[in-house]
Amino acid sequence: MGVPDADKPTLLVIDGHSLAFRAFYALPVDSFSTRDGQHTNAIHGFLSMLLLLLQNEKPTHLAVAFDISRQSFRTREYAEYKGNRGETPPEFRGQVPLLQDALKAMGVRTLEKEDFEADDILATLATRGAAEGYRVLLVSGDRDTIQLVGDDVTLLYPNTQGVSQLKRYDTDAVVERYGIRPEQYPDVAALVGETSDNLPGIPKVGEKTAVKWLGLYGDLDGILAHADEIKGVVGQNLRDGRENAVRNRKLNQLVRDVELDVELDELVAQPIDLESVRPIFERLEFRTLMERVTKLVTGEANGNGGAAPVPVPAAEAAVAEAPPAPTSRILLDEELATWLQRATAAEPAGLGLSLDVVDGRVIGAGIASSDESLRLPWQPDRAEYAPFEAWLASDAPKIMTDAKGQLKALSRSGLAFDGLVLDTLVAGWMVRPILQEKSLADLVAFYLGETVPQSDPALLVPEEGMDAGAPEYAWYTLRLAPVVLRSLSESSRRLLAEVEMPLVPVLAAMELRGVTVDHAELAELSSDLGERAAALAQSAFAEIGREVNLGSPKQLQEVLFDQLGMPKTRATKTGYTTDASALADLQDSNPHPFLGYLLEHRDATKLRQIVESLDKAIAGDGRIHTTYGQIGAATGRMSSNDPNLQNIPIRTAEGRRIREAFRHGPEYAELLTADYSQIEMRIMAHLSGDPGLIEAFNAGEDLHRFVGARVFSVDPVDVTPLMRTKVKAMSYGLAYGLSAFGLSKQLRIDRAEATQLMKEYFERFGAVRDYLRGVVEQAKIDGYTETIFGRRRPFPDLASPNRVLRENAERAALNSPIQGSAADIIKIAMSRVEADIAARGLGSRMLMQVHDELVFEVAPGESDVLEAVVREGMANAADLQVPLDVQIGRGANWDDAAH
DNA sequence: CGCTTAACGTA
């Protein structure tokens, strides 16, 4: 099994709709679409699977069966058949004709038959094929096809993950999985029912019961004949529902003799003509798939350098088996030194590297060149590994996947490191910043169309330091590099090399450093907040005469709308919102003390929750070590988690007490914070070239006062605080695609005033309006937006016929170049400042990044020099039409250091 | 137990 029977031709028949539909749900629709907005995820998934099948199964004969419509003889017999299926998603429907075009271009025969379903065609071809001496492979996501499995007929069934992994069902596998023979399957299905086909079965009868009954009475007829003997509720259910079972059985029987105007030998697999495939693949923007087809045709399917294939257990093997990596060797001492030297010279782009990490420490490594790989155990202070250590520390180019964690392990293990030229995970994110590929295995699946063999973690023996995975990981990483790089624009490649790659070791260092947080301070704060919350809860309960869970929106809705009879708020999926702004509105219209207590209680519990989670995150060294997500946000921003240090409260006095708990370490003198002031507005000024805005920044005057003076036609000194507030909200809202409605809501002014405010604003700053309009227009043409530095973000939904989706995409597109450029700038600044600190031999260190702010720990006596270094690095990170203003503050804690 | 939702903290 699993090995082609050399004597027999192989007939491969695929249920087209079923597999395309599986692919549609397995692959994110957002990530697969062409510039003009055509969704392609189902096509991509289907073709990817087909190529794997062609490569691995080498069928001699081949066909794909489609349903013509939802109508068939089954729906005529039972109108409700499949009647519960909702509308086919429109994003899917359009893909089927394109898939059929692509198959045609590949020379693959498609079959349809009026009044029958694709599965009936599979049944017919399987029956004929087995009779005519073929080995038949069926691919379907419909379980009814299990009945077709036999000596010469194998079913390949997609698992829940998607369509690239197919489970192989021959008779033995069916028996093992279901405990019955394939031909008994329809009887089981008839009893159990099939929700997806709208065929109710016998209530309370599942697979287990059905199989048990089959064992006792042979088949469905036997079971029904003995229905009176079956005791209990299920017995009664069976007697009540026997008609359902009989009907199900009739409908799930596949037709094995559909009249098809095709003979099996007409289905012989055609050689693929690349020139006819190319146009349609180009239309669909399938670059990597085109490469895979090309490789398949030109016979370079494996690319394993002729190394000995690694045998795989055939019984459980997925169809999508990756070509094997070269067998790895272990080299030490002189041999290792020689190999590294030679391989480095032979691979100017770099060697693949993957480190084995256990408990945060290095225990081994895999290194790959394009045709060889090394497996290295490693322990500290052993001379035989010296060449490896020297290579790691040298600037010899290295390519890794998800390097940051591995760099941290190197550092913990006392190993110096340099020469990271490419992290394929970061590169993959730059290609598709709405990241689907979160691991090496994902990247390999997407870019190489292969499956990384799963090593069993239970089999690893860490003490030996010989994780079998590392050499293969290194080898996959090396192979990924050119494929991923080819998918990047030139400016993105430059951004990757000059901004993202230098940042990787910087972030690793920041995470290792962590930041000191005072436990006692947090504990006191937590208990203060806890007491306050409890008191507020009691006051709230007293108002309504009962105790409810104030944290439960559901219970709050009962109190507010049923008990207190307040007017309904904005609808949510599950009822009516009880969020803070809605409660504030209610307080205006229907004042009630309960509302006030509830809001204050929310505040207190939210803060306490943050305090608690921070406290729990303090490590043994008294410091919190967050993890930065370099590939966290689609705009280019970073994220922070475990814990998130980028959302520490600041707006309220209580919140700032949390910041007071962030301290400098004992060896340091103080904390220093540096932030860009109004960086997004400055970027807007730069990108729009608006003379008024540019003047505002160059004048060095308070921005909002300056803008307010223009908008309200008064002198800057006469801008009132209220005017300033309005203009400030307006300015910031612009970069987010704020509407007049949104502005009126936020400022609690009426629509007309908000509209008037926007009108005045745009009359004075017309270039801003033109720019914002232009961004969206250009994005609709290109399908993506770009930052100042050329970072791209695709926006497939800009072409969506769905208004909500499209308008959401428009606002995101509006914002992306602004937020993304700011992210680029601070990333550049971080690398520069880190390098400058090292070059000057300073003891101060960068600890945190909060989007437009950096926090440093200042070594004694370095305050002034550090301030100069930071100011210089940040202010000169980009050369814009307006200056970058950097505000710096210093203090004993994070709050004091804010200015 | 795992998943989704509402709510809310930051820039």
Place this chain on the structure above:
DNA sequence: CGTACGTTAAGCGC
């Protein structure tokens, strides 16, 4: 009917 994130508790379904 304002972008980008991460975290939490509640509630639901298995």
